[in-house]
Amino acid sequence: MPDLLLELYSEEIPARMQAGAAKDLERLTVGALSDRGLLFEGIKAFAGPRRLTLAIAGLPAKQKDVREELKGPKVDAPAAAIDGFLKKTGLTKDQLKVEKTPKGDVYIGVIERNGRETAAVLAEILPEVMGKLPWPKSMRWKPGVAVRWVRPLHSIVATFDGEVVPFSFAGVSSGRHTLGHRFLSSGKIEVRRFEDYEAALKKAHVILDADERKAIIFEGVKQAAFVHGLEMIPDEGLLNEVAGLAEYPTVLIGAIEDQFMDVPAEILQTSMRTHQKYFSLRDPRTGKMANRFAVVSNMVAEDGGKQIVAGNERVLRARLSDAKFFWDEDRKRTLDSRVEDLKGIVFHAKLGTQYERVERIAALAGEIAEKIGADVHKAKRAARLAKADLTSGVVGEVPDLQGVMGRYYALHDKEDAEVADAVRDHYKPMGPGDAVPINKVSIAVALADKLDALTGFFAAGERPTGSGDPFALRRAALGVIRIILENDVRCSLRTIVRDLDRSWEESDRGAMGTHGGEDVLVFLTDRLKVALKEKGVRYDLIDGVLSSGAEDDLVRLVARVRALQEFLKTDDGTNLLAAYKRANNIVRQEEKKDNKLYQGQGPKSIFLVEPAERALYDELQSFQRAALQKIKDERFEDVMSDMAHLRPLLDSFFSEIRVNVDDPEKREARIRLLGLIPWMLSPVADFSQVEG
Amino acid sequence: MAKARTFQDLILTLQNYWAAQGCLILQPYDNEMGAGTFHPATTLRALGPRPWKAAYVQPSRRPKDGRYGENPNRLQHYYQYQVILKPAPENVLDLYLGSIREIGLDPNLHDIRFVEDDWESPTLGAWGLGWEVWCDGMESTQVTYFQQVGGIDCDPVAAEITYGLERLAMYVQGVEFVYDLAFNDQFRYGEVFHQSEQEFSAYNFELADTEILFQHFKDAEKQCQQLIGGNRKFALPAYDQCIKASHAFNLLDARGVISVTERAAYIGRVRALAKACCEAWLETPMGAYKPRFA
Known part of the structure; x- marks a missing residue:
């Protein structure tokens, strides 16, 4: 079966847009083909700096023929109805057939559509797909052409079964010619099919597949580093980016001058990565950053890359001179002396300066430190210094290095090592992939930093919305949750948040007036649910446990939910839940029937006469007493096995006792007994929230 | 391919190259401005239907970038080489690469x-939309396809090429300190501009009289509005006033007397002037959509 090859060749496409464009091209084409009944065997899309390519294998040469019979109005129907049918089918009256039915004669319209040649359909589909491709940013470039593309489009290759599919887009007509590498190839390349195409491009110094380019870069850096006895510092994000900046990636190694090797590795690495897109290398024995870098060029130069390396080294030298200048200047002042300068930096119009923020964080970090057994003095000291590096030259130039630089300056000032670490680590975790701080002083400052931001922004009415979270409060909330859970930090979040909220209310920051506290807790538990869901913890169980009482100790909360989830996986668990639901249904039905409330009322025990109902009643009561205590003692497994013991009692209640008996008092007692179950189980969870 | 050995060789090479491509070789505009784009030959000529091809050197003033002559590559006054091509030719990038070859940077030896x-x-x-062009990791040039100027769609689209001349020259000459550039065979860049960088840095950051500057800003704004407020539009002199207002603002900004919130408001005021001038330009003979005389 024939294949389609489509190549859209343009000026340089931004690296960050390439992968998405390939996906969109594939998705839109697949959609357009299937809308027209065209199936295929395989499809692959490619993207690179200068071209988007789509290869589809095994398309039919033609669409299938279609024959459709449509039932119309009766022969004696009003003329308007018959006209309507003719209009709908596009047929004339003498083309209609008449069919006898039990209800009389009716018109039948037979529509036959011959399948069109696939090539003709493609000529229609492809420009349409191109017009719909959603570039994040696109432009006009040709006079009189309103069509937009990411950058000027130069040529289109479109062949089906080796023949050109003729169409035009943005004033460019499709054909069978493309071009190779901007500098390493010259002249047009004629292509018919994907196989020749890919091979011809390779000869013309273009590696079509981004994954292949990545592999070449990865291996290239590894090999080149190895020659120098070094290894690459892996950097997936950079790898993806540079693979989008070269059609023919070639790895070269350059040297960093010794004078810069005293500058902290993070500064070197950030300068090289963000501005120059260089890979950093390290010594595998010491793990220390090496005085070499790897640059991925798009060129196989006639001199083996000598000038390219020399040029890159020169550019890097200028950049690092700047960085080194700031690094040297910054250390002429102590970090402590910079704290005063924070008075001049506004954190947020309603929340005051960074100085005020630091004061709040220090106070809170002290309190948290006390609760979790960290050194209170160190926590306060670290909090005071935490933001001081914002006034330094290096952070001014490279904001990403906040915290990291603070630690270096703190160490330079001979601050305590734990304090210095906390200055760096209080921003952690920076994202879902980042580690949380584990040192207690750092934990105290990190929690204080995030909780201050959360309660502050909530109080100021700056809450995240569905579309925007400009102050990264979701990240802060997730950070709080992860720090607590991963370090087993035991604390009542409600107390902390309420205290903070109160101090916001009492502060002279005025104009706030909104209560954020309870909303912050809800926000935190919502983030918790999302976070736990990713780890396979059931949403409904978290809700169930949460609404059973104000559990605000996240560590306990998670332990309880996990115990419950395990229990519900057992036979006893599922049966107990079924029995619970059954009891609930009965109670609700009878309440409706009698228009009376039975739930949670408790039975008059003298009317419980049968052994099965007495036993259930007694057992439920002792279960609840024991459960309260055991949950306090955090013996969650025990509570679960107690719950398992309830199951046979419930089973025998349902098999032996009839609820709807004539004796109204016995009946009511039985309903009330069932209505008591949710209350008795409530120390564990609100089971009405549990699905199943 | 003779290497542009000196700073002025570089300029002369570019002038000759773009002249050969049919560009008008214009001279710098005689107003202080932050970039070559502000020259009316770009801002105004990018609008309207008439074809336009021009190239020129433009001294660019960025008061805040003053470093008292001590930074290896930051200057409060530097030169841009600006090329504006309307409509954007299909081979803009090839034309650009031709100019780079002419300067002595062989794309077969470098990584462009x-x-x-x-x-x-x-x-x-x-x-x-466009790119910064990297040469061996150095940003040497900015290439842009103009989509809008003064809030007005560019139709046809113009292509703009902006070379940072000092930076390019430093690369070609292998110099790390801008003042060490050979301006010609006899003079270094520092001999021409070092004292000026020192004095102007002091002026920009310390000495400029902010009261006078605020008044300049207001006067320029007022005069600009007057020139385009009547029935007959005087787009060119009005635009001059817009440029003056913009530079007064840049100086005030360097003096640190404009707060973060005020900043946006001032930029908005200059933008309003620029937009009004651009709109007025389209009503003048040379800017009109329907040329009155061709």
């Missing part, structure tokens, strides 16, 4: 790449 960098000027209400 086009890295996404979309240009936007909030003060001019202008934006476009």
Whole structure:
């Protein structure tokens, strides 16, 4: 079966847009083909700096023929109805057939559509797909052409079964010619099919597949580093980016001058990565950053890359001179002396300066430190210094290095090592992939930093919305949750948040007036649910446990939910839940029937006469007493096995006792007994929230 | 391919190259401005239907970038080489690469790449898509397809090429300190401009009289509005006033007397002037959509 090859060749496409464009091209084409009944065997899309390519294998040469019979109005129907049918089918009256039915004669319209040649359909589909491709940013470039593309489009290759599919887009007509590498190839390349195409491009110094380019870069850096006895510092994000900046990636190694090797590795690495897109290398024995870098060029130069390396080294030298200048200047002042300068930096119009923020964080970090057994003095000291590096030259130039630089300056000032670490680590975790701080002083400052931001922004009415979270409060909330859970930090979040909220209310920051506290807790538990869901913890169980009482100790909360989830996986668990639901249904039905409330009322025990109902009643009561205590003692497994013991009692209640008996008092007692179950189980969870 | 050995060789090479491509070789505009884009030969000529091809050197003033002559590559006054081509020819990038060859940077020996960098000027209400061109990791040039100027769609689209001359010269000459550049065979860049960088840095940061500057800003704004407020539009002199207002603002900004919130408001005021001038330009003979005389 024939294949389609489509190549859209343009000026340089931004690296960050390439992968998405390939996906969109594939998705839109697949959609357009299937809308027209065209199936295929395989499809692959490619993207690179200068071209988007789509290869589809095994398309039919033609669409299938279609024959459709449509039932119309009766022969004696009003003329308007018959006209309507003719209009709908596009047929004339003498083309209609008449069919006898039990209800009389009716018109039948037979529509036959011959399948069109696939090539003709493609000529229609492809420009349409191109017009719909959603570039994040696109432009006009040709006079009189309103069509937009990411950058000027130069040529289109479109062949089906080796023949050109003729169409035009943005004033460019499709054909069978493309071009190779901007500098390493010259002249047009004629292509018919994907196989020749890919091979011809390779000869013309273009590696079509981004994954292949990545592999070449990865291996290239590894090999080149190895020659120098070094290894690459892996950097997936950079790898993806540079693979989008070269059609023919070639790895070269350059040297960093010794004078810069005293500058902290993070500064070197950030300068090289963000501005120059260089890979950093390290010594595998010491793990220390090496005085070499790897640059991925798009060129196989006639001199083996000598000038390219020399040029890159020169550019890097200028950049690092700047960085080194700031690094040297910054250390002429102590970090402590910079704290005063924070008075001049506004954190947020309603929340005051960074100085005020630091004061709040220090106070809170002290309190948290006390609760979790960290050194209170160190926590306060670290909090005071935490933001001081914002006034330094290096952070001014490279904001990403906040915290990291603070630690270096703190160490330079001979601050305590734990304090210095906390200055760096209080921003952690920076994202879902980042580690949380584990040192207690750092934990105290990190929690204080995030909780201050959360309660502050909530109080100021700056809450995240569905579309925007400009102050990264979701990240802060997730950070709080992860720090607590991963370090087993035991604390009542409600107390902390309420205290903070109160101090916001009492502060002279005025104009706030909104209560954020309870909303912050809800926000935190919502983030918790999302976070736990990713780890396979059931949403409904978290809700169930949460609404059973104000559990605000996240560590306990998670332990309880996990115990419950395990229990519900057992036979006893599922049966107990079924029995619970059954009891609930009965109670609700009878309440409706009698228009009376039975739930949670408790039975008059003298009317419980049968052994099965007495036993259930007694057992439920002792279960609840024991459960309260055991949950306090955090013996969650025990509570679960107690719950398992309830199951046979419930089973025998349902098999032996009839609820709807004539004796109204016995009946009511039985309903009330069932209505008591949710209350008795409530120390564990609100089971009405549990699905199943 | 003779290497442009000196700073002025570089300029002369570019002048000859773009002249050969049919560009008008214009001279710098005689107003202080932050970039070559502000020259009316770009801002105004990018609008309207008439074809336009021009190239020129433009001294660019960025008061805040003053470093008292001590930074290896930051200057409060530097030169841009600006090329504006309307409509954008299909082979803009090839034309550009031709100029790089002419300077002495052989693309077969260097690593030339086009890295996404979309240009936007909030003060001019202008934006476009394009790249910064890297030569062995150095940003040497900005290439932009103008989409809007003064909030008005560019139709046809113009292509703009902006070379940072000092930086390019430093690369070609292998110099790390801008003042060490050979301006010609006899003079170094520092001999021409070092004292000026020192004095102007002091002026920009310490001495400029802010009261006078605030008044300049207001006067320029007022005069600009007057020139385009009547029935007959005097787009060119009005635009001069817009440029003056923009530079007064840049100086005030360097003096640190404009707060973060005021900043946006001032930029908005300059943008309003620029937009009004651009709109007025389209009503003048040379800017009109329907040329009155061709």
